[in-house]
Amino acid sequence: MSRQMTGAQMVVQALKDQGVDTVFGYPGGAVLPIYDAIFQQNDIRHILVRHEQGATHAAEGYARATGKPGVVLVTSGPGATNAVTGLTDALMDSIPLVVLTGQVPTFMIGNDAFQEADTVGITRPCTKHNWLVKDTDKLSETIHQAFHVATSGRPGPVLIDVPKDVQFATGDYVTPEKSSTGHYAPRTKGDIDLITLTVEALEKAERPVLYSGGGVVNSGLGASQALREVVAATNFPITSTLMGLGCYPASGDNWLGMLGMHGTYEANLAMHDCDFMLCIGARFDDRITGRVDAFSPNSFKVHIDIDPSSINKNIHVDVPIIGDVGSVLDDILEVWTARGRKTNSEAVAAWWKQIETWRAVKSLAYKNSDSVIKPQYALERLEALTKGHDRYVTTEVGQHQMWAAQFMGFEDPHRWMTSGGLGTMGYGLPASLGVQIAHPEALVINVAGEASWLMNMQEMGTAMQYRAPIKQFILNNERLGMVRQWQELLHGERYSSSWSESLPDFVKLAEAFGCKGIRCDNPADLDEAILEMLAYDGPVIFDCLVEKHENCFPMIPSGKAHNEMLLGEASTQDAIDVSGAVLV
Amino acid sequence: MNALAIKKGSSGKSAYNLRNPLGDHQETHTLTVLVDNEAGVLARVIGLFSGRGYNIDSLTVAEVDHLGHRSRITVVTTGTPAVIEQIKAQLERMVPVYAVNDLTVEGQSVERELALVKVTGAGEKRVEAMRTSEVFRARVVDSTLESFVFEITGTPEKIDAFVDLMRPLGLEEIARTGVAAIARGA
Ligand SMILES: Cc1ncc(C[n+]2csc(CCOP(=O)(O)OP(=O)(O)O)c2C)c(N)n1
Ligand SMILES: [Mg+2]
Numbered sequence: 200m201s202r203q204m205t206g207a208q209m210v211v212q213a214l215k216d217q218g219v220d221t222v223f224g225y226p227g228g229a230v231l232p233i234y235d236a237i238f239q240q241n242d243i244r245h246i247l248v249r250h251e252q253g254a255t256h257a258a259e260g261y262a263r264a265t266g267k268p269g270v271v272l273v274t275s276g277p278g279a280t281n282a283v284t285g286l287t288d289a290l291m292d293s294i295p296l297v298v299l300t301g302q303v304p305t306f307m308i309g310n311d312a313f314q315e316a317d318t319v320g321i322t323r324p325c326t327k328h329n330w331l332v333k334d335t336d337k338l339s340e341t342i343h344q345a346f347h348v349a350t351s352g353r354p355g356p357v358l359i360d361v362p363k364d365v366q367f368a369t370g371d372y373v374t375p376e377k378s379s380t381g382h383y384a385p386r387t388k389g390d391i392d393l394i395t396l397t398v399e400a401l402e403k404a405e406r407p408v409l410y411s412g413g414g415v416v417n418s419g420l421g422a423s424q425a426l427r428e429v430v431a432a433t434n435f436p437i438t439s440t441l442m443g444l445g446c447y448p449a450s451g452d453n454w455l456g457m458l459g460m461h462g463t464y465e466a467n468l469a470m471h472d473c474d475f476m477l478c479i480g481a482r483f484d485d486r487i488t489g490r491v492d493a494f495s496p497n498s499f500k501v502h503i504d505i506d507p508s509s510i511n512k513n514i515h516v517d518v519p520i521i522g523d524v525g526s527v528l529d530d531i532l533e534v535w536t537a538r539g540r541k542t543n544s545e546a547v548a549a550w551w552k553q554i555e556t557w558r559a560v561k562s563l564a565y566k567n568s569d570s571v572i573k574p575q576y577a578l579e580r581l582e583a584l585t586k587g588h589d590r591y592v593t594t595e596v597g598q599h600q601m602w603a604a605q606f607m608g609f610e611d612p613h614r615w616m617t618s619g620g621l622g623t624m625g626y627g628l629p630a631s632l633g634v635q636i637a638h639p640e641a642l643v644i645n646v647a648g649e650a651s652w653l654m655n656m657q658e659m660g661t662a663m664q665y666r667a668p669i670k671q672f673i674l675n676n677e678r679l680g681m682v683r684q685w686q687e688l689l690h691g692e693r694y695s696s697s698w699s700e701s702l703p704d705f706v707k708l709a710e711a712f713g714c715k716g717i718r719c720d721n722p723a724d725l726d727e728a729i730l731e732m733l734a735y736d737g738p739v740i741f742d743c744l745v746e747k748h749e750n751c752f753p754m755i756p757s758g759k760a761h762n763e764m765l766l767g768e769a770s771t772q773d774a775i776d777v778s779g780a781v782l783v
Numbered sequence: 784m785n786a787l788a789i790k791k792g793s794s795g796k797s798a799y800n801l802r803n804p805l806g807d808h809q810e811t812h813t814l815t816v817l818v819d820n821e822a823g824v825l826a827r828v829i830g831l832f833s834g835r836g837y838n839i840d841s842l843t844v845a846e847v848d849h850l851g852h853r854s855r856i857t858v859v860t861t862g863t864p865a866v867i868e869q870i871k872a873q874l875e876r877m878v879p880v881y882a883v884n885d886l887t888v889e890g891q892s893v894e895r896e897l898a899l900v901k902v903t904g905a906g907e908k909r910v911e912a913m914r915t916s917e918v919f920r921a922r923v924v925d926s927t928l929e930s931f932v933f934e935i936t937g938t939p940e941k942i943d944a945f946v947d948l949m950r951p952l953g954l955e956e957i958a959r960t961g962v963a964a965i966a967r968g969a
Contacts, residue, residue, distance in 0.1 A: 508872035
């Protein structure tokens with residue numbers, strides 16, 4: 200049975216049928232009919248952000264925290280172009296988003312009409328797929344298909360551009376069950392021969408390492424469960440990318456910490472010296488590999504990824520397994536169990552001894568101070584005082600982001616949201632808002648840098664409007680800290696435009712928004728100030744004044760190998776040569 | 784560990800069937816891509832090539848299945864073996880793509896291109912142009928007292944050779960379709 204309704208009503212009905220409860224958006228001329236339809240119902244909650252970029256990042260936070268796709272509704276022209284950064288961010292980090300944009304009426308497309316932009320053209324390279332719907336009869340099926348594409352295979356953002364006349368016109372509504380999802384059906388089951396080969400290698404491995412990534416989060420809770428079982432049963436050491444933190448608990452015995460440019464000494468050296476590497480839903484990104492020709496030179500590499508284009512892109516692997524990591528890990532466990540669950544435990548024990556010597560280096564150690572708050576100390580205290588809470592952490596981009604990854608521990612997936620692939624300053628505040636909307640009772644903290652935070656600070660207004668008690672923990676070094684660090688190491692300490700000048704008074708700013716502001720600049724007062732933030736029932740802007748010229752270590756400079764890591768200030772002299780300076 | 788015996792080509796989908804991706808020599812491959820004939824699909828494919836810095840030597844597209852709304856894109860591209868493998872993987876994961884075939888590695892194939900070549904001149908040159916066209920089995924599809932338009936079909940190399948010979952004989956203008964290709968046999 201098909202039902203007749205307007206295109207605008209179809210949008211709302213299709214979202215309901217897809218199980219959507221929240222839409223992040225901003226109205227305008229080209230989406231007024233859809234806003235009218237939203238006004239006349241109560242199942243879908245619309246969160247009015249303050250900028251369309253905020254809507255996309257909020258939807259990303261929502262998606263990351265729930266495992267469901269985030270939904271965005273914006274108007275044509277500037278509404279759509281403002282959404283581009285969030286789309287690109289979601290594409291790089293494989294976050295499922297469904298973005299609906301209004302468009303000028305079909306008969307005006309191409310006329311440079313008011314607020315016309317070639318939205319599908321602009322967003323083609325930054326979406327997994329996009330559609331311009333010119334016929335109301337096709338609208339509902341397209342929306343259902345969009346959800347299918349966003350969430351299957353490697354997740355990602357999709358966009359549907361809906362001209363205003365299509366929203367007004369009447370057509371047949373098709374339910375998700377009756378809709379064709381098209382022929383897009385990525386392979387999820389791994390090749391059994393390759394899985395057997397992996398198990399054979401795993402049984403013999405003397406110096407194994409498990410290298411997990413964001414794919415484990417995307418695969419769902421079952422994948423994290425299977426990963427934990429593999430670690431427990433093999434006693435193999437495990438590390439993770441920035442995107443995969445929490446899939447294996449930070450408190451777990453086999454946890455090496457994060458790997459990569461600012462990863463721990465033990466994680467990176469284990470990667471470099473291992474003889475068996477199992478890459479699980481990660482993509483050998485340049486922040487991970489460092490110098491490609493020196494990357495883990497003596498290992499037998501297995502790569503599990505649902506996206507065939509991630510395989511052999513940067514690093515040539517010995518066994519490529521295309522499939523969903525959860526399903527492949529289950530199969531690995533099954534095959535391995537059938538063969539008697541053997542490992543080379545003696546050799547692995549010796550490998551652990553070696554790893555312990557690397558751990559003993561304590562690569563995250565820093566020099567604390569009584570007079571000034573060290574950013575690392577601030578995060579250690581934040582971690583200690585919030586550990587037991589039902590907690591979610593988002594970040595902005597910069598040094599604070601890396602310190603948060605190093606000093607905060609994540610016990611479960613979906614608890615940590617950060618902009619990894621694109622490195623988008625301005626992500627954290629709206630993302631924290633999206634997380635809080637999804638989990639109203641939880642403690643949601645955005646660990647921010649003062650410069651990043653200013654990029655989307657308008658979203659404090661949204662937090663106030665919807666009573667989202669997000670905690671903005673700003674590590675204020677009055678610097679574009681990460682830029683300053685690179686200038687110190689690579690550009691002769693010439694700090695070109697990397698100072699945060701003319702900063703607002705964050706406490707007064709909080710008052711202006713109607714929320715609470717807290718400032719702390721003394722290590723002795725820090726615990727009390729954090730507790731005050733936690734106790735406040737509402738949004739808080741916490742201005743934590745920290746050491747201005749602290750550098751983030753360890754660091755593998757661009758163009759260097761894992762075993763050429765800088766551990767602290769003393770090791771930085773002439774560490775980076777000209778060839779490294781051209782890299783990002 | 785590296786001595787671990789690997790069964791090459793243990794399954795049809797196995798990436799062991801890939802040629803050594805570590806070679807850094809350039810190869811030219813002819814790929815055919817079967818796609819939904821939907822708006823923007825060509826822009827998507829071209830955008831992939833330009834956005835990721837891949838080469839397009841030739842590209843043709845036309846609907847091949849009207850009822851099924853499917854088009855076939857034939858693209859000739861040049862790159863290292865690893866880049867060619869990336870191109871195929873990137874094409875394969877696009878939502879409107881049904882299938883990608885690499886005719887250069889999947890057995891023998893036939894490649895044809897059509898060109899229209901305009902040659903102007905009189906006297907001996909005009910006669911010579913006509914004679915050469917017969918050798919190449921080009922057809923005259925238009926003629927005036929001072930010009931010919933030849934239609935020639937063949938491999939891109941054959942067309943290149945014909946065009947080179949026409950150059951001193953008064954070559955005016957060339958229109959080429961780009962390569963259409965298909966695997967041999969059933
Ligand atoms: C939108 C955007 N613009 C520029 C950059 C480059 N960038 C990376 S980190 C950084 C400085 C961030 O400063 P802040 O937020 O204060 O963090 P800190 O490094 O000081 O902790 C900049 C400018 C970026 N990542 N994103
Ligand atoms: Mg800063």
